[in-house]
Structure formats: structure tokens, C-alpha cells
Amino acid sequence: MPPTAPLIVQKYGGTSVGSIERIQAVAERVKRTHDAGNHVVVVVSAMSGETDRLLALARAIQPRPSPRELDVLLATGEQVTIALLAMALESLGCPARSYTGGQVQVRTDSAHNKARIRDIDGARVRADLDAGRVVVVAGFQGIDEHGNITTLGRGGSDTSAVAMAAALAANECQIYTDVDGVYTTDPRIEPRARKLDRITFEEMLEMASLGSKVLQIRAVEFAGKYQVPLRVLSSFVEGAGTLISFEEENVEDAKIAGIAFAKDEAKLTILRVPDQPGIAHKILGPIAAANVEVDMIVQNIAADEKTTDFTFTVHRNDFAKAMEILRETAGSLGAQEVLGDEQIVKLSLVGVGMRSHAGIASRMFEALAKEGINIRMISTSEIKISVVVDERYLELGVRALHAAFGLETAA
Ligand code: ADP
Ligand code: ASP
Ligand code: MG
Numbered sequence: 553m554p555p556t557a558p559l560i561v562q563k564y565g566g567t568s569v570g571s572i573e574r575i576q577a578v579a580e581r582v583k584r585t586h587d588a589g590n591h592v593v594v595v596v597s598a599m600s601g602e603t604d605r606l607l608a609l610a611r612a613i614q615p616r617p618s619p620r621e622l623d624v625l626l627a628t629g630e631q632v633t634i635a636l637l638a639m640a641l642e643s644l645g646c647p648a649r650s651y652t653g654g655q656v657q658v659r660t661d662s663a664h665n666k667a668r669i670r671d672i673d674g675a676r677v678r679a680d681l682d683a684g685r686v687v688v689v690a691g692f693q694g695i696d697e698h699g700n701i702t703t704l705g706r707g708g709s710d711t712s713a714v715a716m717a718a719a720l721a722a723n724e725c726q727i728y729t730d731v732d733g734v735y736t737t738d739p740r741i742e743p744r745a746r747k748l749d750r751i752t753f754e755e756m757l758e759m760a761s762l763g764s765k766v767l768q769i770r771a772v773e774f775a776g777k778y779q780v781p782l783r784v785l786s787s788f789v790e791g792a793g794t795l796i797s798f799e800e801e802n803v804e805d806a807k808i809a810g811i812a813f814a815k816d817e818a819k820l821t822i823l824r825v826p827d828q829p830g831i832a833h834k835i836l837g838p839i840a841a842a843n844v845e846v847d848m849i850v851q852n853i854a855a856d857e858k859t860t861d862f863t864f865t866v867h868r869n870d871f872a873k874a875m876e877i878l879r880e881t882a883g884s885l886g887a888q889e890v891l892g893d894e895q896i897v898k899l900s901l902v903g904v905g906m907r908s909h910a911g912i913a914s915r916m917f918e919a920l921a922k923e924g925i926n927i928r929m930i931s932t933s934e935i936k937i938s939v940v941v942d943e944r945y946l947e948l949g950v951r952a953l954h955a956a957f958g959l960e961t962a963a
Pocket of ligand 3: 765
């Protein structure tokens with residue numbers, strides 16, 4: 553194949569390689585792309601359920617397994633699928649070679665279990681492509697400067713694929729999954745969700761950061777940084793999927809692109825702390841020092857103007873740790889009480905059209921009020937509005953907002 557042939561990176565997620573039949577179907581799709589005159593690099597995830605299975609094995613030995621050893625274990629999931637896919641391609645007569653992340657020099661920092669890719673040396677991959685082979689690379693994994701295996705955090709194969717596409721200056725990065733594109737919201741929660749033909753990069757970034765698992769946030773960040781043309785499509789059905797577009801304007805002219813939600817939130821409140829300068833720092837300093845990320849923050853002065861109530865949210869995994877720290881802080885500050893709530897979710901409306909349209913927040917609050925859904929916290933930015941509500945209202949809330957903004961039909 554001429555070195556000038558277009559280069560496509562295709563990523564297949566867990567369900568897309570979940571069985572031998574699925575792997576064979578993927579091999580056929582890859583071969584078709586290759587036969588059409590493209591260089592193809594394939595990035596694969598572990599077979600569906602495998603990463604969870606490996607995690608459970610580790611936890612059966614140690615409740616908090618060593619991060620380094622956990623990475624050695626988790627990386628095996630993807631190593632299985634690269635080999636099987638390369639075999640399936642070879643058996644179709646399509647020359648292929650599989651590589652682990654370390655073998656193709658996906659270099660990361662040393663933050664085990666959530667490593668960040670620093671750079672990728674594309675030389676080895678290029679040599680294989682020029683020799684006419686399909687290259688199959690294990691997603692989700694890399695290697696640090698000391699030669700340790702690292703992994704990129706759940707859903708990290710998306711990021712592997714986009715980083716690979718950036719390193720090789722690919723013509724397109726295609727993310728194949730079990731839905732046929734990016735929808736106005738998760739179609740598992742709202743069956744009336746509508747597939748988008750395009751979504752702006754900014755909107756996709758917000759959706760991913762606010763909980764939409766269809767793309768890992770870092771994959772979207774990478775695509776933006778290196779201007780990688782990115783598309784989400786189904787490995788089960790044919791179709792053009794959804795293009796992540798770098799144009800500023802949403803061509804569908806919709807005010808709202810979609811609704812994201814995050815189930816893994818938790819809320820902490822410290823009541824009646826003396827209202828003095830530096831109090832926010834005194835409360836959140838120890839939380840940050842323990843490496844717990846804080847998301848939303850609300851501070852409210854009490855009627856007597858001498859004390860303040862302070863509420864913030866963290867990831868549910870960090871809830872117990874954050875509560876422990878906050879109780880200590882409460883003791884030293886003479887606060888009245890500490891409250892915690894793990895049964896909350898965050899619902900967010902996302903759309904670049906918000907910049908030029910007023911009244912979206914009030915429509916959102918009205919739609920939730922009509923369903924009797926109490927809003928616990930609110931936060932806004934230029935292109936999103938997020939609310940925290942009780943977990944039991946997740947489905948009802950998403951569906952109410954979806955209907956209120958007419959998302960089931962094209963704008
Ligand atoms: P893969 O294993 O292929 O990486 P994921 O499970 O990580 O697949 O991501 C695909 C899933 O993302 C879909 O099955 C869907 O339930 C979920 N999802 C969440 N939000 C959206 C959205 N806005 N559009 C499409 N899918 C979404
Ligand atoms: N196998 C990893 C996971 O389950 C990475 C991925 O699928 O993207 O999170
Ligand atoms: Mg995924």
C-alpha cells in the first residue's frame with residue numbers, strides 16, 4: 553500500500569469484541585476498510601466484563617490492591633483481544649500484527665490506574681503499515697519511564713485510540729461501540745433519545761465531563777488538542793454515526809445538544825461554621841490535601857450572619873474519606889454538625905446555544921418542579937447548567953428535561 557494512503561484508526565469497545573463471533577465480525581469490518589485502500593490501526597478494549605472480572609480477582613486478595621500490580625493484571629484483558637483479533641484477521645487473509653501498549657511505546661506518567669499519555673512513538677506502527685499490515689494495539693495501557701505497565705482509567709481505550717490517531721496524524725479516528733452514535737442523552741435511560749449527526753467538540757467535552765460514558769473525557773481533550781477528526785459509530789449496524797465537529801456553531805441550531813448525568817456523586821455539608829475570611833480554605837484545604845477532587849460548592853450565610861453553611865460534592869468513591877476529614881475539621885472549627893448524602897445524582901443540560909438564548913435555566917427548573925423534583929444544588933457555566941437531585945429522580949428528571957426541551961425531535 554502506498555505510504556500516502558489514508559490512515560484510519562478504529563477503536564472497538566468491550567461489547568464489540570465480547571465473543572469470538574463479535575471478534576470475527578470486527579475482523580471483517582477491519583478487512584473491508586483495509587481492502588478499500590486505507591492503512592488501518594485498530595485499538596481494542598478487553599472483552600466485555602473482563603476488566604470487572606480482573607478487578608474482582610484482585611479485590612478478593614486485597615481490598616485496596618497495589619496500584620502497580622493492579623495495572624499488570626488489568627492490562628492482560630486487552631492483551632487477549634489484540635491477539636485474538638490479529639488471528640481472526642490473518643484467518644481472513646488480512647496480514648496483521650498485534651502489539652501491547654508498551655511494545656509500541658505508548659509512554660505515560662507513573663500515575664497507576666489513571667495514567668496520562670505523554671507521547672507515542674509511531675515508528676514501529678508505521679513500518680508495519682508500510683509493509684501492508686493492519687496493526688492491532690491494546691487500548692487502555694501504556695508504559696512509564698521506568699518500564700512499568702500503566703493503565704489509563706476506566707474507558708481509557710477511547711483515549712488510546714485518539715492519542716494513536718494524533719501521533720500518526722490519522723485522517724479519522726472511529727470509535728465503534730454498542731450504540732450508533734452520540735444521542736441527546738443515554739438511550740438506556742430515555743428510549744426516546746435521538747441520535748445526533750454532529751455535536752460540537754465543546755459540547756462533547758462537557759457531556760463527557762458531566763458523566764456521558766460514551767467517550768472518555770480525556771479522549772475528547774486529546775481530539776481537541778490535536779484536532780483529530782473523531783466519529784462515534786456502531787460496530788453492530790451500518791451508519792455514519794456522530795461526527796465530533798470543530799465548527800463553533802451547532803449546525804442543527806439546537807439550543808440544547810443533550811443531557812448528561814453522573815450517578816457517582818456524593819454531597820457533604822458542614823453546618824454553622826463561623827463566617828470568617830479563610831473559612832472555605834480551612835474546610836476544603838484538608839480535602840484537597842487528601843487528593844479528593846471537589847466538584848460543586850455552595851456556601852450560604854445563616855440568618856444571624858455570624859455563621860455559614862457550606863456544601864460541596866465529591867465522587868462517591870471518595871465519600872467516606874471526605875466525611876472523615878470534614879468531621880475532624882468541624883471539630884477544630886467549632887461547627888455545629890456534618891451531614892452526608894450519597895444518594896444524589898447530577899443532571900446537566902449542555903448546549904452552545906445557551907450562550908445566545910436566555911431563559912433556559914428557568915425552563916429547566918420549571919420542568920423539574922412540575923414533576924415535584926427538588927433541586928439540591930445548582931451550578932452553571934457558559935454552555936451548561938447542572939443540578940443535584942435525589943438519586944431516585946434520575947430517570948424521571950432526565951425524561952422530563954428531554955421532553956421539556958423537545959430533544960426527541962430534530963430542532
Ligand atoms: P464501549 O465498551 O464500546 O467503550 P461504553 O459502554 O463505554 O462502550 O459506551 C457506550 C455506552 O454509553 C452506550 O451503551 C450508552 O448506554 C452510554 N451512553 C451514555 N450517554 C450516551 C449518549 N449521550 N449517547 C450515546 N450513548 C451514551
Ligand atoms: N477495558 C477497560 C475498561 O473496561 C478500558 C476500556 O474498555 O476502554 O474500562
Ligand atoms: Mg467505553
